[in-house]
Amino acid sequence: MTVSTLNSIAEFDTNGVTTNFPFFFKFLVNEDLVVTYVSPLGVSTPLILGTNYTVNGAGSDVGGSIVTSAALPGPGQLVVARVMDAFQQTSLRNQGKFLAETHEDVFDRLTMLIQQNNSNFSRALSRPFGRDYFYGEGRRITDVADPIDNQDAANRQFVAAYVANILATGQGPINNAFNVIYSDGNSVGQIIRDKLVTVVNSIVALRAVLKTQYTHVFVSGYEPGTAGGGMYEYDSADTTSADNGGTIIVAADGGRWKLKFQKFVTVEQFGVLPIAGRNNFTRLQNAVAVCVAAKIELCGGSGVFECGSTLDMSYPTLVFRGNGFRNTVFKFTGSGRAMDAIGTRPNNGIYSFDLDLSDFTIEGNPATTDLLRCRINHARIVRINTREASTTAGCGFRFGGTVAGHYEQLTMSTNTQLMTSRPANGIIIEADPTLSGARATCNTLLSVCIEGATGDGVVFNACDQALVLGGASENCGGNGLTETAGCQMNSYLGFDCEHNLGFADIFIAGQDSNLTNCGSTRYTYIDNSARNIKMTGGWYDKVEVGVGAVGVEIAGIKTRFFGGPVGLVTNNNPFLSTNKIFDATANTYVAYGKPATGVALTASPMTYTNTNITEDTILIVGGTVTQIAYIRLGIPYLLNPASGCIRLQPGDGITINYTGSPVITRIPGGSNNQ
CATH class of the missing domain: 2.160.20 (Pectate Lyase C-like)
Structure with a gap:
């Protein structure tokens, strides 16, 4: 057994639905885990093992899971931490048996305690190497006592009371807080100015605001009583931008006020x-x-x-x-x-x-x-x-x-x-x-x-x-x-x-x-x-195909769906292929056969090629036909007998040799197949 992960804390978002929270660090017993729920209001509540949750996976190298007895409301947070008491209760006797698993448990426990201390230290206020200050990571520090010595940190309540006392006692020029200097070099007036927000009712009013008085102005509407406006911030570094009537407003004193927005305006x-x-x-x-x-x-x-x-x-x-x-x-x-x-x-x-x-x-x-x-x-x-x-x-x-x-x-x-x-x-x-x-x-x-x-x-x-x-x-x-x-x-x-x-x-x-x-x-x-x-599926009333249309395929449609007198009109188009045309009014499939047409006889040997997109059937009757050759890709194949019905796929042809004139008829394919 090993301790193969560096983490000893897992954090999860709660959503009011999820109850199973898997984590991937090792723990020895269920009681080594401390489970805390942080509500949407930020209130932390320790959960009780056996009452609020159960644990799976004690002793497993790959971790385990917390199963809460009820879904925790969100958006909140569930924090699972391994917190062990710092004792070692395994006794290894002199010249006793060497039990590898027992030794590994001892080492695992010591490693986990080291990780636990590292986790605690990582959350402490620290000083970066080579620096003379502490780094607060942009976080708040709460419960700070009031300062006593000159270099003590001051809390918000103390500063507010201090400033209020100065204003109340009238120290310094009346109503001039800029003469009261704070420890960072800024005057109290500057601090107050930077935090105060004034409200105006239009962009016209914003252009009259003095940059020396405020750094933030909320404009309630582009014009009085209208929509528009928003929060504007004075940009002291900008002295050249033009007024664009929206995101940049130039005031009468030259101050550039910038609209605060995120994704859109x-x-x-x-x-x-x-x-x-x-x-x-x-x-x-x-x-x-x-x-x-x-x-x-x-x-x-x-x-x-x-x-x-x-x-x-x-x-x-x-x-x-x-x-x-x-x-x-x-x-x-x-x-x-x-x-x-x-x-x-x-x-x-x-x-x-x-x-x-x-x-x-x-x-x-x-x-x-x-x-x-x-x-x-x-x-x-x-x-x-x-x-x-x-x-x-x-x-x-x-x-x-x-x-x-x-x-x-x-x-x-x-x-x-x-x-x-x-x-x-x-x-x-x-x-x-x-x-x-x-x-x-x-x-x-x-x-x-x-x-x-x-x-x-x-x-x-x-x-x-x-x-x-x-x-x-x-x-x-x-x-x-x-x-x-x-x-x-x-x-x-x-x-x-x-x-x-x-x-x-x-x-x-x-x-x-x-x-x-x-x-x-x-x-x-x-x-x-x-x-x-190509027309496939769908419902129609009357459908007509022009006689000159080429290569039209109609399959699986319903005609006369709205009770019209006419369904599909083919105009005997020789290049039309139909399949499974259903007449909704007659409640039946309808076949649309194409009429046969005669083929003009030319001098023997005569060649006929199917130039259509559908199969043709050629019927040869009478006369004296001496030979018929079926032609595909330019290769002739002799047929016997030299008469009867011959089916030609698109592109195929026949050559007819005769001494007495036969009657040749073309029967188009592409009829309705039910």
Whole structure:
């Protein structure tokens, strides 16, 4: 047995749930442990073995555990210490047996006592080597007696009584405590000035405070009776910083007052206030610039903050949060765009990276176009609500040429908030015309909600590899979801479109896109220009595939889910593959076979290749066929007999030699397999 650890004390945080507290130092008997609970109020209480706790692991080299009889409230602390009586009761007799375990127990006990003393000494007030002072580790020393000799330490009560006695007896110039010198060289006046905090009701009042009178000022509001303000501290070392209207205030006497904050500041602390008719544009723009330069998070409080000009959020690394989109509203009273983040400022030499906006509403008016336009890559835009804009040119969210953007819980909804001027579109993701038409790529939309746009709800234009997870686009005057021709590899999972009044709930004209478990209450259309579209699962009413669409695969969907007269319309598309299409109204699977078509005969030997994405069956009847060769990867394989049905996989072909003209018929594959 050994004592392999240096510690003899273990400390644990209590949380009102945990009762088992393992530790990893050795102890010989349960009674060697002293267990103390420190309550959330700082009160220490020794716990009683057998009543308040039990012990496991006595004598084990790896330690043990304390199990309390009840969970201790938190946040508190449980301290487990090994405290042994300093005696040695083992007797080793002359020429007696050498029992290794007995000797090890003796050595272990002595080692533990040494560790115990080291632990006690480590908590004592100590003097560092080579120094002439004691190091208190920044801790308080309590229960100090009143001083007697000149070099004695003084406690707080004694100093307070001493100063009060001086003031009461009027020693020194009246009301001038700066003439009373304390032992550290500072006057009592300086000490009092540095500890006193005066309160003013506005930033204007702060600018009138004399730096010689106070070092700390609490400002109750940016203007009297408003939010904003905070604790300001005089910085005597700073004589050059400019007044920025928020975190640095320059007083009339030149004193620089610095706002005390930790992680963030608020717009109200820059004078952005929810007062009707107040144009907060200049103040809010200033707050954004100051916070970006100082790498501070900017937060908005509750209320409606009016702005008469377009807010420029084109700052890399900006973090701007509201107090919830129902509480924090930035109301745009001008014309044009309400909020712009176009990435015109560099971030370490690289343009257009990183923006973090969340938890507020942008409200426009009938003269507003884009409520939020963003062309910054890697942006994180979460829980933003937009409302009120031009019914013909307004857009809730417009993303141009963005890459790897994260857009979550974006809303523009008449159900969330009634609107008198509904924007034309909810979300548009498109190319950036200022960067040679850079396409939007690899963006993610999570749980967006668009309701009541006068035009299309969600539009993908020149957009590739987008991922849409959940969300809905409903009751729009145009399509619920539009993916235009040229879009590539977009994925829609669980996206719902209902009761949109345009051409279709869902309109897909891109290529290599996937719709998985999506839904439409009305009409879904796969356009003639679409290529390689996959629809898997989900519920729909009417689904139509344009005759010119190529490589469309539809599997496991439900049609006529809302009782419409028509389910899947194939238009006899030869490049369509269907599988397990369920008609919810008829309560049955429906097969969609493709009609057979004749193959034009050419001169012998004639070659036919299956250029479709599905299997073809070729039927050869009549005439005089002398030879048929099956061709795969350019290698012919002769068939016998030289007639009948031949099944061709995509890319395979046949060569037919004949002397009398046969009739050749193509029977397309890709029918519904129940």
